[in-house]
Amino acid sequence: MDEDCKLEVNSAYISDGYSKEVEIAVRAVHMACLLCQRVQENLLSESSEHVHSKEDDSPVTIADWSVQAIVSWVLSEAYGSNVSIVAEEDVEALSNASAAGLLEAVVRTVNECLADAPRFGLKGPDTDLDAKAVLEAISRCSLAGARGSKFWVLDPVDGTLGFVRGDQYAIALALIEDGEPVLGVLGCPNYPMKKEWLSYQNGYRRILSRLTSSTSESSDRGSVLYARKGGGKAWMQPLLHGENKFVWPNSAREIRVSSIDNPALATFCEPVEKANSSHSFTAGLAHSVGLRNQPLRVYSMVKYAAIARGDAEIYMKFARAGYKEKIWDHAAGVLIIEEAGGVVTDAGGQPLDFSKGEYLEGLDRGIIACAGAKLHETIIGAVDASWNSSSL
Numbered sequence: 001m002d003e004d005c006k007l008e009v010n011s012a013y014i015s016d017g018y019s020k021e022v023e024i025a026v027r028a029v030h031m032a033c034l035l036c037q038r039v040q041e042n043l044l045s046e047s048s049e050h051v052h053s054k055e056d057d058s059p060v061t062i063a064d065w066s067v068q069a070i071v072s073w074v075l076s077e078a079y080g081s082n083v084s085i086v087a088e089e090d091v092e093a094l095s096n097a098s099a100a101g102l103l104e105a106v107v108r109t110v111n112e113c114l115a116d117a118p119r120f121g122l123k124g125p126d127t128d129l130d131a132k133a134v135l136e137a138i139s140r141c142s143l144a145g146a147r148g149s150k151f152w153v154l155d156p157v158d159g160t161l162g163f164v165r166g167d168q169y170a171i172a173l174a175l176i177e178d179g180e181p182v183l184g185v186l187g188c189p190n191y192p193m194k195k196e197w198l199s200y201q202n203g204y205r206r207i208l209s210r211l212t213s214s215t216s217e218s219s220d221r222g223s224v225l226y227a228r229k230g231g232g233k234a235w236m237q238p239l240l241h242g243e244n245k246f247v248w249p250n251s252a253r254e255i256r257v258s259s260i261d262n263p264a265l266a267t268f269c270e271p272v273e274k275a276n277s278s279h280s281f282t283a284g285l286a287h288s289v290g291l292r293n294q295p296l297r298v299y300s301m302v303k304y305a306a307i308a309r310g311d312a313e314i315y316m317k318f319a320r321a322g323y324k325e326k327i328w329d330h331a332a333g334v335l336i337i338e339e340a341g342g343v344v345t346d347a348g349g350q351p352l353d354f355s356k357g358e359y360l361e362g363l364d365r366g367i368i369a370c371a372g373a374k375l376h377e378t379i380i381g382a383v384d385a386s387w388n389s390s391s392l
């Protein structure tokens with residue numbers, strides 16, 4: 001049967017808890033995906049000057065700030081300007097006089113995106129936001145909010161490196177309540193509904209050109225995944241696109257983790273950059289448990305999406321000693337995998353702790369997400385067995 005035939009209209013919205021939050025968050029992420037697709041296309045075609053380096057040398061682009069502004073604006077329209085949002089970006093680099101051109105580009109991008117709000121069933125602003133309003137929306141997302149009992153957490157563009165390289169990236173929005181993610185939405189603008197698009201080796205640029213050259217293929221370009229806590233279900237929607245082609249409400253299909261529990265058949269994902277996770281440690285570990293497939297190295301939380309969708313079975317990340325993982329890099333993905341039937345813990349088998357501020361405090365060694373409990377136990381055991389002889 002064609003996959004599209006299995007779509008169910010809006011099933012996840014019918015459920016009780018957090019239904020308003022799900023509606024708003026999913027729509028905001030769809031809008032953000034559209035924004036990012038436009039900016040990424042421009043970046044690739046113009047080799048734009050709008051990629052900047054932060055203090056830690058990591059990249060930030062007009063898409064990161066613009067997505068943070070629009071999600072913040074949409075959430076504060078829905079929940080009032082006191083809504084608590086914790087997000088990655090700040091306005092420092094945008095606020096000084098030398099950044100006038102950059103700020104102008106962000107304001108233009110934000111207004112272009114908000115003008116599309118009605119297509120997603122949301123009300124946009126009556127008049128365009130000015131620079132002050134955009135800066136306010138971005139800076140409303142303060143890290144201090146991460147200690148409250150209920151707050152949103154946003155990574156406007158996760159995998160910015162993948163984004164600027166024309167590859168995979170994600171938009172991640174979660175709601176944390178009493179230290180636990182209760183709602184997660186992952187926008188994956190370059191991860192289509194059909195699995196085969198993930199199995200690339202030489203970057204995404206080549207695939208993008210294939211997609212844009214064919215109308216039928218270009219209709220399946222990205223996806224948005226979401227789940228709410230306790231539902232035992234996770235969902236995926238196709239990205240809506242095209243000038244007049246889309247109509248809200250969108251349809252959703254239930255997703256489920258893979259049933260493979262034999263390491264010899266399993267595929268594991270890990271970050272692309274060695275600097276973000278030790279490839280040599282995971283290679284040794286993969287060998288020791290009998291993983292035969294090559295690792296799937298993918299930028300961003302698309303790795304969490306791949307596990308939740310059943311396209312891969314294991315995700316491992318072992319950052320260098322001293323690096324502290326941030327809550328926005330994991331919250332949405334963890335909940336979506338759990339609700340799709342998977343298991344996510346640190347390497348000591350403990351759940352990730354979202355209650356201690358902007359970092360995952362107390363994280364034991366690394367993060368391990370698996371499609372099922374059996375694989376998870378195997379990997380945890382293998383980490384213990386090989387940790388002391390590793391140089392991590």
Ligand SMILES: Nc1ncnc2c1ncn2[C@@H]1O[C@H](COP(=O)(O)OS(=O)(=O)O)[C@@H](OP(=O)(O)O)[C@H]1O
Pocket residue numbers: 058088155157158159160161162270271272273274275276277298299300301319320323326329
């Ligand atoms: N040194 C180091 N170690 C581990 N992790 C780090 C490190 N530096 C940054 N980050 C965070 O990693 C986020 C990107 O993770 P990825 O899994 O996408 O990595 S990779 O780009 O595929 O290598 C990335 O998220 P974004 O900044 O949103 O792209 C960072 O929050």
Ligand SMILES: [Mg+2]
Pocket residue numbers: 155157158159328329
């Ligand atoms: Mg990130």
Ligand SMILES: [Mg+2]
Pocket residue numbers: 064088155156157158159160
């Ligand atoms: Mg980011």
Ligand SMILES: [Mg+2]
Pocket residue numbers: 058059088160
């Ligand atoms: Mg970043």
